[in-house]
Amino acid sequence: MAAPGSCALWSCCGRGWSRAMRGCQLLGLRSSWPGDPLSARLLSQEKRAAETHFGFETVSEEEKGGKVYQVFESVAKKYDVMNDMMSLGIHRVWKDLLLWKMRPLPGTQLLDVAGGTGDIAFRFLNYVQSQHQRKQKRQLRAQQNLSWEEIAKEYQNEEDSLGGSRVVVCDINKEMLKVGKQKALAQGYRAGLAWVLGDAEELPFDDDKFDIYTIAFGIRNVTHIDQALQEAHRVLKPGGRFLCLEFSQVNNPLISRLYDLYSFQVIPVLGEVIAGDWKSYQYLVESIRRFPSQEEFKEMIEDAGFHKVTYESLTSGIVAIHSGFKL
Numbered sequence: 001m002a003a004p005g006s007c008a009l010w011s012c013c014g015r016g017w018s019r020a021m022r023g024c025q026l027l028g029l030r031s032s033w034p035g036d037p038l039s040a041r042l043l044s045q046e047k048r049a050a051e052t053h054f055g056f057e058t059v060s061e062e063e064k065g066g067k068v069y070q071v072f073e074s075v076a077k078k079y080d081v082m083n084d085m086m087s088l089g090i091h092r093v094w095k096d097l098l099l100w101k102m103r104p105l106p107g108t109q110l111l112d113v114a115g116g117t118g119d120i121a122f123r124f125l126n127y128v129q130s131q132h133q134r135k136q137k138r139q140l141r142a143q144q145n146l147s148w149e150e151i152a153k154e155y156q157n158e159e160d161s162l163g164g165s166r167v168v169v170c171d172i173n174k175e176m177l178k179v180g181k182q183k184a185l186a187q188g189y190r191a192g193l194a195w196v197l198g199d200a201e202e203l204p205f206d207d208d209k210f211d212i213y214t215i216a217f218g219i220r221n222v223t224h225i226d227q228a229l230q231e232a233h234r235v236l237k238p239g240g241r242f243l244c245l246e247f248s249q250v251n252n253p254l255i256s257r258l259y260d261l262y263s264f265q266v267i268p269v270l271g272e273v274i275a276g277d278w279k280s281y282q283y284l285v286e287s288i289r290r291f292p293s294q295e296e297f298k299e300m301i302e303d304a305g306f307h308k309v310t311y312e313s314l315t316s317g318i319v320a321i322h323s324g325f326k327l
């Protein structure tokens with residue numbers, strides 16, 4: 001396996017330790033010796049608290065990052081085709097809806113975390129480009145006496161065709177980014193697009209930098225969701241918006257039965273047949289069941305400091321889009 005975002009794993013272990021220390025400090029135990037009974041109890045509680053889930057499996061927090069890395073390293077090349085096959089193309093509609101909800105303005109600086117192979121970024125670039133072109137056409141129509149050279153010049157500046165908008169795709173997985181970059185090249189996306197290797201829990205960006213933060217089908221895989229939400233809050237400018245598209249809780253009992261059947265009986269089989277990878281797709285369906293409900297996730301977003309948090313369930317709650325603002 002390639003180095004699984006080695007810095008991310010280091011920082012994960014480091015954070016576990018520093019959290020334990022911070023907990024002791026808050027309890028006024030800074031000078032206590034790990035050998036005394038109270039400290040030993042606190043440390044063993046900390047050790048238990050450091051367990052988490054990888055699908056239905058209980059694993060240590062340190063292990064989870066590496067396992068998630070392996071999943072996406074393994075599926076990267078077949079990722080896009082799998083999504084179309086498994087969802088019969090429905091994931092495209094969900095992603096389009098995320099963009100329609102976002103309605104980015106000219107000049108928007110977007111950070112797409114866990115951006116993988118670039119689906120949200122490409123939609124963003126299409127959206128801002130078509131908005132900009134519409135505006136440009138309106139302006140050119142209003143200026144009747146321009147020469148053809150002036151008109152041609154308006155259309156030629158590629159950077160400017162986005163009206164100053166930019167998107168940064170940030171993902172922890174080298175293989176997913178590699179597929180994304182190849183796709184961008186093949187589909188002609190170049191201007192206004194950057195690819196950054198980074199962990200949602202420790203974003204490599206300054207404070208107050210972006211207008212919009214998106215995370216689509218990503219947050220479910222993160223070890224410390226609360227930490228990722230705090231990072232989203234940190235990197236957004238005041239007034240900036242958080243948008244998350246993620247699997248959620250189905251609210252119709254009949255659809256829920258069919259959904260379970262499809263998820264557990266069909267998806268891993270498709271994973272095996274198309275991508276030669278049953279386990280990764282078993283993890284996908286298990287991780288979906290482990291993810292908090294719409295209301296629970298809304299509270300987590302509020303706890304991270306976001307305001308005006310709302311959500312919209314799509315396709316009977318199979319997925320939901322959560323939105324919040326940094327004020």
Ligand SMILES: COc1cc(O)cc(C/C=C(\C)CC/C=C(\C)CC/C=C(\C)CC/C=C(\C)CC/C=C(\C)CC/C=C(\C)CC/C=C(\C)CC/C=C(\C)CC/C=C(\C)CCC=C(C)C)c1O
Nearest residue numbers: 079082083086087090091217258259261262263280284315
């Ligand atoms: C490793 O981690 C991952 C790997 C990835 O490739 C992707 C992700 C993240 C995910 C995305 C980027 C989104 C795209 C991927 C998916 C949507 C796959 C996950 C799918 C589910 C958990 C199930 C829900 C699927 C859908 C809503 C798509 C529509 C599918 C159907 C309508 C099923 C049609 C299938 C058949 C007719 C085949 C025969 C099926 C059976 C014998 C089983 C019984 C099933 C049914 C009778 C129908 C199932 C009905 C539903 C699912 C309910 C649909 C409800 C409505 C349309 C309202 C990643 O993390």
Ligand SMILES: C[S@@+](CC[C@H](N)C(=O)[O-])C[C@H]1O[C@@H](n2cnc3c(N)ncnc32)[C@H](O)[C@@H]1O
Nearest residue numbers: 072114115116172173176199200216217218221
């Ligand atoms: C299901 S894919 C979603 C990709 C893309 N957003 C989409 O909608 O198609 C999940 C992505 O989350 C990434 N990921 C998992 N844990 C992460 C973390 N801690 N930080 C950043 N990205 C992470 C994976 O590498 C993977 O590319």
